[in-house]
Amino acid sequence: xxxxxxxxxxxALSTLVRADLALRKEQGAVNPTPGEHPVAISEMVxxxxxxxxxxxxxxxxxxxxxxxxxxKGKGGGYYLxxxxxxxxxxxxxxxxxxxxxxxxxxxxxxxERCVDCNEAVCGLNRLMSEVRDANLAVLERRTLAxxxxxxxxxxxxxxx
Amino acid sequence: xxxxxxxxxxxALSTLVRADLALRKEQGAVNPTPGEHPVAISEMVxxxxxxxxxxxxxxxxxxxxxxxxxxKGKGGGYYLxxxxxxxxxxxxxxxxxxxxxxxxxxxxxxxERCVDCNEAVCGLNRLMSEVRDANLAVLERRTLAxxxxxxxxxxxxxxx
DNA sequence: TTATTTCCCCATAGGATTTGTAGGGTTATA
DNA sequence: TATAACCCTACAAATCCTATGGGGAAATAA
Numbered sequence: 001x002x003x004x005x006x007x008x009x010x011x012a013l014s015t016l017v018r019a020d021l022a023l024r025k026e027q028g029a030v031n032p033t034p035g036e037h038p039v040a041i042s043e044m045v046x047x048x049x050x051x052x053x054x055x056x057x058x059x060x061x062x063x064x065x066x067x068x069x070x071x072k073g074k075g076g077g078y079y080l081x082x083x084x085x086x087x088x089x090x091x092x093x094x095x096x097x098x099x100x101x102x103x104x105x106x107x108x109x110x111x112e113r114c115v116d117c118n119e120a121v122c123g124l125n126r127l128m129s130e131v132r133d134a135n136l137a138v139l140e141r142r143t144l145a146x147x148x149x150x151x152x153x154x155x156x157x158x159x160x
Numbered sequence: 161x162x163x164x165x166x167x168x169x170x171x172a173l174s175t176l177v178r179a180d181l182a183l184r185k186e187q188g189a190v191n192p193t194p195g196e197h198p199v200a201i202s203e204m205v206x207x208x209x210x211x212x213x214x215x216x217x218x219x220x221x222x223x224x225x226x227x228x229x230x231x232k233g234k235g236g237g238y239y240l241x242x243x244x245x246x247x248x249x250x251x252x253x254x255x256x257x258x259x260x261x262x263x264x265x266x267x268x269x270x271x272e273r274c275v276d277c278n279e280a281v282c283g284l285n286r287l288m289s290e291v292r293d294a295n296l297a298v299l300e301r302r303t304l305a306x307x308x309x310x311x312x313x314x315x316x317x318x319x320x
Numbered sequence: 321t322t323a324t325t326t327c328c329c330c331a332t333a334g335g336a337t338t339t340g341t342a343g344g345g346t347t348a349t350a
Numbered sequence: 351t352a353t354a355a356c357c358c359t360a361c362a363a364a365t366c367c368t369a370t371g372g373g374g375a376a377a378t379a380a
Contacts, residue, residue, distance in 0.1 A: 001259060001261075001262055001263065001264070002262045002263055002288070003337095003338070003339090004338075004339065004340095005338080005339080007263070007284070010284050011277075011284075014283055014284075038355095040354085040355065040356090041355080041356080042354095042355085048276070049276055050276070051339090051340060051341080053340070053341060053342080054339070054340050054341080056356080056357085057340090057358095059356090060356085060357070060358080063356095070355095070356060070357090071348085071355085071356080072346075072347045072348055072349095072354090072355060072356050072357080073346095073347055073348025073349050073353090073354065073355055073356080074348065074349045074350070074353065074354045074355065075348080075349070075350095075354080075355080076347085076348070076349090076354075076355050076356060077355075077356080078356085089287065099161060101161075102161055102162045103161065103162055103167070104161070116208070116209055116210070117171075121310075121311065123174055123306065123307040123308060123309055123310075123311075124167070124170050124171075124174075124307065125311075126309075126311065126315065127249065127298075127302050127306055127307070127315075128162070130298045130302070131295060131298050131299065134294040134295060134297060134298050135291060135294060135295060137294060138287075138290045138291050138294050139291065142287050142290070146283070146287055147283040147284065147287070148283055149283055149286075150281075150283075151281065151283075151285075151286065155286065155287075163367070163368090164367075164368065164369095165367080165368080198326095200325090200326070200327090201326080201327080202326090211368085211369060211370080213369070213370060213371080214368070214369050214370080216327080216328085217329095217369090219327090220327085220328070220329080223327095223328095230326090230327060230328090231326085231327080231377080232325090232326055232327045232328085232375080232376045232377050232378090233324090233325060233326055233327080233376060233377025233378050233379095234324070234325045234326065234377070234378045234379070235325085235326085235377085235378070236325075236326050236327065236376090236377070236378090237326075237327085238327085
């Protein structure tokens with residue numbers, strides 16, 4: 001299950017994606033520079049009610065994780081460093097929740113050897129690798145851009 | 161990530177699967193009645209070192225969950241109620257870890273409404289349903305029988 | 321009948337993790 | 351200079367995970 005952190009992160013990110021879309025539309029530019037329109041925590045919380053202090057720690061993680069940039073002082077806030085379709089959901093989840101794999105011994109980014117389990121003999125290993133791959137097939141393909149797709153509309157089948 | 165409980169469960173179950181296979185081979189029967197050869201906790205722990213008291217609570221959960229049967233007294237123990245290929249991994253995980261879905265609001269067996277989240281508008285909903293389906297495609301197809309497949313050997317592609 | 325073996329059940333303790341809070345510091349703008 | 355906003359660390363509260371302990375009930379064997 002996704003942690004509250006990850007859930008809140010996705011809510012806040014959806015606000016940033018919409019801000020990015022609005023900016024692109026307004027500018028009429030196909031590929032504008034990101035970062036022109038930071039959104040303050042207070043605005044995100046207005047849209048998605050939650051503890052602003054808690055959200056703050058989440059946004060800091062996302063910034064350190066290379067997904068967001070920030071601007072200090074009045075008029076400041078957070079903004080996407082890349083275009084929404086360039087940030088897969090997997091990256092967000094790894095930053096906030098850690099491994100996506102169901103076992104440490106089959107994790108690509110957070111590998112740890114199993115204790116009391118000989119990997120060469122362990123039957124679970126291979127099965128959980130399958131699960132991991134099935135997850136990644138979705139989470140590496142779907143991006144922040146998909147977060148903003150309204151329920152009526154179809155999701156892209158093979159973006160990028 | 162799978163809990164320790166689920167991991168221990170799979171280790172113990174792999175012992176029971178091998179016992180079942182050995183029994184079928186010995187009997188030469190294609191479809192023998194299960195339950196003829198219970199395995200005691202002490203034997204499982206001998207094969208997979210872990211706290212036997214902790215394993216006990218796990219096995220009780222599996223019994224209540226309809227996967228195992230038990231026999232008391234000397235010569236007693238636990239045994240599979242069905243043939244290994246008839247118990248999908250998903251069933252084991254649901255018993256010990258609860259929902260497989262990444263969000264309560266997309267869970268098939270443990271559905272709960274999202275708080276502070278309008279499902280009709282929430283963009284995450286649909287994406288996480290995709291993740292759930294990808295998981296289930298593996299976890300409902302793979303069964304306890306696959307647990308006993310040695311690493312060299314190929315897994316079945318479409319059992320049943 | 322008695323002893324032994326094994327599963328059955330419940331309560332709870334200890335630790336880890338998650339979730340959230342507090343408070344002050346730094347930077348940018350007006 | 352005042353204000354708005356992000357930055358950082360520590361910690362508190364709640365929850366969940368992991369495991370343990372002790373006694374009870376049932377089956378078997380002597």
